[in-house]
Amino acid sequence: GAVVSQHPSWVICKSGTSVKIECRSLDFQATTMFWYRQFPKQSLMLMATSNEGSKATYEQGVEKDKFLINHASLTLSTLTVTSAHPEDSSFYICSASRVSNQPQHFGDGTRLSIL
Amino acid sequence: AQTVTQSQPEMSVQEAETVTLSCTYDTSESNYYLFWYKQPPSRQMILVIRQEAYKQQNATENRFSVNFQKAAKSFSLKISDSQLGDTAMYFCASNKISNFGNEKLTFGTGTRLTIIP
Numbered sequence: 001g002a003v004v005s006q007h008p009s010w011v012i013c014k015s016g017t018s019v020k021i022e023c024r025s026l027d028f029q030a031t032t033m034f035w036y037r038q039f040p041k042q043s044l045m046l047m048a049t050s051n052e053g054s055k056a057t058y059e060q061g062v063e064k065d066k067f068l069i070n071h072a073s074l075t076l077s078t079l080t081v082t083s084a085h086p087e088d089s090s091f092y093i094c095s096a097s098r099v100s101n102q103p104q105h106f107g108d109g110t111r112l113s114i115l
Numbered sequence: 116a117q118t119v120t121q122s123q124p125e126m127s128v129q130e131a132e133t134v135t136l137s138c139t140y141d142t143s144e145s146n147y148y149l150f151w152y153k154q155p156p157s158r159q160m161i162l163v164i165r166q167e168a169y170k171q172q173n174a175t176e177n178r179f180s181v182n183f184q185k186a187a188k189s190f191s192l193k194i195s196d197s198q199l200g201d202t203a204m205y206f207c208a209s210n211k212i213s214n215f216g217n218e219k220l221t222f223g224t225g226t227r228l229t230i231i232p
Contacts, residue, residue, distance in 0.1 A: 034219055034220070038158075042224070042225075043206060043222045043223065043224045043225050044160075044206070044220075044222045045222075046219050046220070046221075049219055091158060093158075093160065095160075095220075103148075103150065103162050103165055104220065106159065106160035108157075108158070108159050109158050109159070109160075111158075
């Protein structure tokens with residue numbers, strides 16, 4: 001069964017609204033989670049590393065104020081796309097490892113469509 | 116820094132045949148992992164196989180095996196007896212081994228594999 005749960009799976013909203021995506025580790029604690037973005041027919045690009053109890057580490061070119069990450073507990077990280085615009089439409093996917101240096105498990109992803 | 120290169124954007128093969136997907140990488144790390152992930156149309160990321168760089172023996176998982184050439188920094192995936200369910204995007208990826216926890220993955224651009232009935 002799934003070990004990482006991501007919600008919602010699909011969201012459509014109007015331009016200018018903020019959207020929150022949740023990533024939960026099921027039955028294990030994850031001090032680190034990763035957020036990726038995938039455009040159609042392209043690869044996964046790391047956006048940020050979410051660290052429990054501290055600030056996220058963002059990749060170069062990713063706007064911190066645009067993509068807010070909160071990792072308030074050992075089983076939950078959230079990504080909020082603030083004031084979303086059509087160019088933010090993409091597939092967002094999170095991952096976490098059950099044990100350090102073990103393969104990451106991915107959530108099922110969130111398809112975000114901004115009208 | 117790590118880079119991963121997949122030079123085959125698309126491939127197709129007849130069902131039951133064998134196919135090999137190519138991957139090369141570059142890294143300054145002395146110890147690292149290499150992965151192949153499968154992404155079917157559902158877009159779920161599924162781990163196919165993992166190789167630890169310090170192990171010389173090539174990893175195998177049922178019909179999936181790798182040819183790991185460390186000196187050449189090559190990490191190809193061989194799928195034997197291909198099945199229709201193998202149709203998917205395949206991503207090669209790498210991350211370093213850390214004493215401090217989990218490390219981010221660097222992905223290649225992917226190879227779209229189609230198995231023809």
